[in-house]
């Protein structure tokens with residue numbers, strides 16, 4: 001029983017990691033209806049920034065959260081404004097998706113050029129220490145990540161529900177032309193949304209960097225799970241994605257122990273396909289533009 | 292107030308409007324009547340900035356608006372209540388109405404406008420917390436009109452507000468349009484219900500295949516042989 005509970009705790013903590021990585025992807029997909037294939041690479045950029053700040057400037061990664069989040073916001077804004085928006089005016093909307101694939105490849109190669117293929121460990125005093133709750137243990141860094149995941153989902157939810165800008169963002173997702181008729185500058189909405197999505201990845205990067213080594217392809221490693229989370233969570237639903245992430249964390253942790261470590265991915269993607277077959281809108285999806 | 296001068300517009304390579312000229316003066320109720328596919332919606336979308344004219348000029352209060360983005364047109368005081376309601380389906384009625392008052396000028400007076408609009412549509416008061424998508428067709432049309440009023444427009448454009456509604460609701464819709472016009476809002480309305488529309492309109496234009504073929508007062512068009520034969524089935 002004790003082993004099982006520890007596995008559940010591990011699974012929830014892993015879920016917290018998946019959640020924080022998936023939030024930005026969910027937001028961008030839910031509002032702009034764009035699958036951002038460069039999402040993992042934005043994480044990678046954020047992790048390198050964190051590594052530079054810690055190893056070169058001697059700062060604690062958590063202290064770097066505000067500047068990294070800000071830089072990623074700006075990067076997101078620039079991507080939407082200067083790469084994706086011009087393509088939106090082009091005839092085929094699918095061109096945008098290919099553009100994010102191209103951006104992903106470009107960023108990986110840029111990282112290879114600048115940093116090489118080595119793995120960089122981000123120094124982070126205290127983050128990898130364990131806290132004990134009776135017989136159970138969790139890493140401080142995991143606990144922080146979990147808390148931040150919840151905080152970000154709640155904050156985004158309040159922002160989208162309560163503020164004028166947030167309402168305009170939801171309106172744009174639900175009916176783009178009608179939003180324009182209300183006086184919403186939808187291009188600006190897309191720019192802000194992409195910026196916020198990228199900023200969320202920036203926060204994820206700061207939290208992930210102390211726990212996992214940074215490399216040019218680190219984003220590819222995480223982003224596949226993030227896609228599963230987004231689909232499972234209901235394609236754009238933030239709280240859906242959060243619950244979906246916890247579910248995948250649990251399945252990951254439990255199946256690695258009780259079935260076989262090598263088979264956990266099979267189990268996760270098997271489950272993923274099953275959900276898609278039974279509920280194509282995801283576990284928590286209301287359908288298009290539900291949030 | 293609003294002037295269209297030789298406006299051409301279309302979708303992709305197809306030209307739909309072949310040089311339309313028309314005018315709406317402040318305080319008027321003007322209608323554009325025409326068969327399905329004549330280009331009525333395209334005309335309104337061109338004014339609203341959703342379709343970009345390929346030639347000609349659209350001016351509002353002396354300012355060229357034909358090249359503007361939709362949000363810039365709304366900020367000038369022109370609001371379109373689109374064909375098919377186009378509510379935000381997963382937003383409450385209250386939030387739909389709030390979205391109507393999105394421009395800074397309208398936002399500043401939102402509470403006041405909301406009360407006025409709810410006095411005009413008392414039924415919506417009970418529906419404020421329901422999703423826009425969960426209402427009946429008639430109620431959705433009321434929300435669409437109310438949402439348009441929230442912008443406090445100088446010129447309010449209606450695109451087929453009575454389409455698909457039960458006769459009793461249709462009458463309510465036209466009553467509301469008249470009441471709105473009586474408060475001093477200028478109205479440009481497009482309708483398939485030609486008889487009722489011409490009855491409340493000061494002036495009307497007849498649009499056929501993307502060209503204006505006739506224009507006169509509402510009363511004169513109601514008596515016109517061509518209009519009676521083609522649109523009133525008399």
Ligand SMILES: Nc1ncnc2c1ncn2[C@@H]1O[C@H](COP(=O)(O)OP(=O)(O)O)[C@@H](O)[C@H]1O
Pocket residue numbers: 302307325326327328329330331332333334
């Ligand atoms: N989005 C569009 N793309 C291409 N053609 C369109 C589009 N919308 C309307 N049309 C065409 O433009 C013509 C005029 O349409 P519309 O302005 O909607 O007419 P009306 O409102 O008078 O019924 C029709 O032939 C219609 O098929």
Ligand SMILES: [Mg+2]
Pocket residue numbers: 331332333374450451
């Ligand atoms: Mg039409």
